[in-house]
Amino acid sequence: MAKQHVSFKLNGKQVDALVEPRELLVHTIRETLSLTGTHIGCETSHCGACTVDLDGKSVKSCTVLAVQADGSELKTVEGLADAGGLHAVQKAFIEEHGLQCGFCTPGMLIRAYRFLQENPNPTEEEIRWGMSGNLCRCTGYQNIVKAVQTAAKTLQQA
């Protein structure tokens, strides 16, 4: 099948790629653009490890075609830190031990980043609801919830 040209902004930089129509966005990000922070967990749209920020919305990049990202603005976990250091959600996950094996963490971070813009001052229940598209097999979620609470406080104070 003929490849198609796509062009989008990835973590602030304009990038181009040639993709087959059937190529999933997560493969383009990981294999063509070599940003392997975004993980593939289930490949069946359940786990959220592949979550990225597409035009300001959290999506599962294993369930979006790369051709659909043409002209969009994308952010992955690699785009969270800036010259000033780690992002508040990243720092909070370290402080609160919001991870064990770390496999789910990139998805958790990029989702938490967006969730705290949707709801800057969430209750615990709202955090659990807002993060429910991301599965973790290690932590039992307690420390992930704490990390999101801590990040919310930091971001509110900033």
Place this chain on the structure above:
Amino acid sequence: MIPSEFEYHKATSIQDAIAQLGAHEDAKLLAGGHSLLPMMKLRFAEPPHLIDINGIEELRGIRLEGDTICIGAMTTENELIHSEILQQHCPLLVEAARLVADPQVRNRGTIGGDVAHGDPGNDHPAVMLALDATFVLHGPGGERQQAANGFFLGTYWNDLQEHEILVELRVPVIKKGVGHGYSKLKRKTGDYAVAGSPVVIELDGEVCRDIRIALTNVAPMAIRAEAAENILRGKVIDDALIEQAAAEVLAACDPAEDLRGDVLYKSHMAAEMARRSIRAALLQARG
């Protein structure tokens, strides 16, 4: 897990999408992609052409026309949840959308795709039955309207004709004296229903003028439990009548046994979901 090869086309308007469906044999529309792409990855579906309707602005948005709410087929679950029109005039849809999948899926998945897809686990078909919705369909022969009641014919089988597109879903404003409830049992957040039941009750004083009890995931498609409705219509609803209606809901169920449970368990859970929704709807209708 990658879909088999297909050609990707972008439709720019409803007319263009209908023309492209006609021009490409066995083409499928791509809406939110959160039922279709998973099926294509598993090779349960291998359409040679996908026609992406995400760029069609006329398919988006929610507007109020008199006593009718018109919802564009490409409106996402999250847009339903955040719609002020729905929060105010049809909170049943907001409640149901909050129980669909998870935040990421709700950013992509559309109400039109959920209704058109044909998985008995989809929540919106039963909600549309309970609301007595009307669908606006466009095809090569022009526009037609079809009641939700009669649209769902079986698993992956509905009244959409060849090369037709679901354009808009119309639901009535929920008025004073009308109450609704949606109960959905699921094993975990983000899962499809073990059983679900949206209910709408219209009261005339204390008397039930009309009632619609619909069921999710306990038959080949979304259904209405008409025998149960008949027990309650025209009566002052009390606990004894609710029990009789629940027995009719149980009898109406014909679920497939799977990891979510066996036939008996699912049927009993459907009856319980209906009981809860009837009680919630009654409370609301009484104001």
